[in-house]
Amino acid sequence: MKEPIYTVSRDYRKEIADDKYYYARSCIRQNFFPGSEVTFLRVLKENLGRDIWDDPHHTTCTGIGYHSDVVPFNTIQTVIARQFSLMTENGYENFVASCVTSFGMYIEITETWKHHPEQLEQIREYLKKATDREFMIPKNIAHTSDIVYKFRMRIAEQMKYPLVNRRTGQPLKIVDHIGCHYAKMFPDKGEGGAEFTQVLQGMIKAWGGATVDYPERRHCCGFGFRQYLVQANRGYSVSNSKKKFESMQPYEPDAILTNCPGCAMFLDRWQFVISEMHGVRYGKDNTTIPVFTYEEMAGLVLGYDPWDLGLQMHQIDPRPFLDKIGIPYDNDRMYKTKTGKMIGEYTPQQTR
Amino acid sequence: MNNMKLSEILKQDIRYKEALNACMNCGICTSVCPAAEFSDYDPRILLNIVQTEDDAELEKLLKSDFIWLCGQCMSCKTRCPRNNVPGLMINVLRRYSQELGYFTESKRGRQQYALNKVLNGNILGEGYCIVPESVKPDLHPEQGPVWEWIYRNLPEFYDRMGANLHKPGAGVLRKIDDKDLDEIRRIFEETGAMELQDAINKFSEQKAEDLGYDDMNQYFVDIFKGNV
Numbered sequence: 001m002k003e004p005i006y007t008v009s010r011d012y013r014k015e016i017a018d019d020k021y022y023y024a025r026s027c028i029r030q031n032f033f034p035g036s037e038v039t040f041l042r043v044l045k046e047n048l049g050r051d052i053w054d055d056p057h058h059t060t061c062t063g064i065g066y067h068s069d070v071v072p073f074n075t076i077q078t079v080i081a082r083q084f085s086l087m088t089e090n091g092y093e094n095f096v097a098s099c100v101t102s103f104g105m106y107i108e109i110t111e112t113w114k115h116h117p118e119q120l121e122q123i124r125e126y127l128k129k130a131t132d133r134e135f136m137i138p139k140n141i142a143h144t145s146d147i148v149y150k151f152r153m154r155i156a157e158q159m160k161y162p163l164v165n166r167r168t169g170q171p172l173k174i175v176d177h178i179g180c181h182y183a184k185m186f187p188d189k190g191e192g193g194a195e196f197t198q199v200l201q202g203m204i205k206a207w208g209g210a211t212v213d214y215p216e217r218r219h220c221c222g223f224g225f226r227q228y229l230v231q232a233n234r235g236y237s238v239s240n241s242k243k244k245f246e247s248m249q250p251y252e253p254d255a256i257l258t259n260c261p262g263c264a265m266f267l268d269r270w271q272f273v274i275s276e277m278h279g280v281r282y283g284k285d286n287t288t289i290p291v292f293t294y295e296e297m298a299g300l301v302l303g304y305d306p307w308d309l310g311l312q313m314h315q316i317d318p319r320p321f322l323d324k325i326g327i328p329y330d331n332d333r334m335y336k337t338k339t340g341k342m343i344g345e346y347t348p349q350q351t352r
Numbered sequence: 353m354n355n356m357k358l359s360e361i362l363k364q365d366i367r368y369k370e371a372l373n374a375c376m377n378c379g380i381c382t383s384v385c386p387a388a389e390f391s392d393y394d395p396r397i398l399l400n401i402v403q404t405e406d407d408a409e410l411e412k413l414l415k416s417d418f419i420w421l422c423g424q425c426m427s428c429k430t431r432c433p434r435n436n437v438p439g440l441m442i443n444v445l446r447r448y449s450q451e452l453g454y455f456t457e458s459k460r461g462r463q464q465y466a467l468n469k470v471l472n473g474n475i476l477g478e479g480y481c482i483v484p485e486s487v488k489p490d491l492h493p494e495q496g497p498v499w500e501w502i503y504r505n506l507p508e509f510y511d512r513m514g515a516n517l518h519k520p521g522a523g524v525l526r527k528i529d530d531k532d533l534d535e536i537r538r539i540f541e542e543t544g545a546m547e548l549q550d551a552i553n554k555f556s557e558q559k560a561e562d563l564g565y566d567d568m569n570q571y572f573v574d575i576f577k578g579n580v
Contacts, residue, residue, distance in 0.1 A: 035513045059475075069443060070467050071472070112366070181425075184427055224422075224424065225423065229467060229470070233463070236390055269496060313513075345501065
């Protein structure tokens with residue numbers, strides 16, 4: 001399938017490696033969207049035939065601890081140097097992070113090393129002394145969404161369910177949320193920059209949907225690290241999500257597509273909270289708006305079973321979106337183990 | 353460090369010079385800042401105070417709630433016409449507020465005790481910043497009934513998702529090998545992370561005592577819920 005014509009300047013396009021990736025998992029995605037990481041690897045291997053190394057030895061990058069100010073800068077630099085050492089040891093040069101904040105830190109740190117070579121030498125010493133390891137800086141650093149974006153037309157060629165309303169034949173309206181650390185820190189490292197971010201928009205368009213440029217598109221979801229992690233501060237988090245919901249509401253979106261695992265969780269959960277507390281919902285006719293990760297969206301258009309993607313982990317019911325496209329699903333499988341046993345009690349998701 | 357001017361101490365951090373290139377006070381950072389919209393935080397005022405290099409003002413800043421209101425989204429970085437990064441300066445200020453023991457003078461600063469315990473407990477104990485067991489539904493009502501259901505059935509549920517919860521080998525939420533955890537611990541020891549944790553704990557214990565606590569668990573609960 002032919003790639004669509006770009007509407008953004010070449011200055012805002014980034015280099016994305018096309019094969020042989022070292023994969024670093026995300027703390028939040030593993031906890032709240034485990035099916036998304038499983039799906040990402042499945043799509044890369046089964047649908048795209050790529051080589052990606054899933055290394056059991058890497059750890060958290062400590063990014064949440066760093067942005068909560070309980071992990072020093074030298075420490076996170078050295079932990080990240082260790083991830084690079086594992087990549088080097090396994091014979092890879094292209095590093096792919098599943099987390100937007102990790103991605104931001106990998107860029108922040110490699111840029112720091114470019115501007116302050118003495119800092120790089122210091123980190124090499126720390127790592128050598130602590131672990132006897134050495135490392136190469138990756139040739140290419142990408143976020144996992146960059147890879148899906150790069151191969152969006154290949155995915156489109158294998159697509160079973162385009163993002164089209166089966167009753168009206170119209171493209172579904174999808175609002176995107178990029179996640180601050182993808183491009184706000186280093187705009188030239190995100191596809192489309194911070195201003196004209198293409199990474200999710202490109203997927204939506206390639207898969208038949210329509211995007212909406214709502215006013216608060218670039219606003220933070222409100223995670224804020226300590227502003228969510230400490231219970232007393234969570235008003236910050238929900239207030240920022242609410243600002244986004246109010247901004248997208250007039251466009252009556254069919255779904256929200258997110259880049260960052262934290263944002264996916266917050267835009268899902270805070271809709272539930274606002275609905276419970278105030279009875280306010282932001283979709284058409286006072287319904288909630290389903291939220292998806294880009295891996296889930298890729299899996300849906302490719303015809304993967306919605307419950308294998310992990311859509312039963314969402315508090316906001318995704319089924320109205322599946323119904324609009326005509327994606328079949330078996331309600332009985334939703335709450336069952338692989339062998340068909342019921343997992344605990346049935347728990348309704350939030351539809352209205 | 354005790355004999356140095358506070359403004360000189362701040363400049364020891366490599367991030368200081370990355371964060372400040374002469375702020376002209378245009379206020380664009382404040383206009384896009386999510387924290388400025390919903391709290392008294394103001395990145396323009398923050399950089400203004402730092403630029404004065406006035407030690408008395410800086411000390412007041414390090415002892416205030418103000419520096420703990422930033423959400424680290426870094427929207428300020430994207431928009432600043434001078435390439436300043438107030439959000440990065442926040443990291444510098446928070447670092448020294450903790451190292452010097454000033455953080456316990458503010459309600460928001462005191463929350464570092466809880467964050468340190470939870471996050472570094474997870475990182476050094478499990479190799480992750482967050483593990484499902486640490487997201488307790490009674491402390492996270494916003495996670496909703498879906499999370500309560502998942503939490504009640506963690507092993508079966510994560511197995512259904514294709515995860516490898518707390519088991520050896522590769523995969524989602526796998527058990528991180530002791531050898532790998534040891535390397536992380538040694539990195540923490542080598543790079544000053546343990547000293548930071550010790551400082552947070554030491555100053556928090558002093559503050560708890562001053563406030564009449566004889567139980568640090570209760571202090572944890574109260575700062576986490578915003579009671580003290």
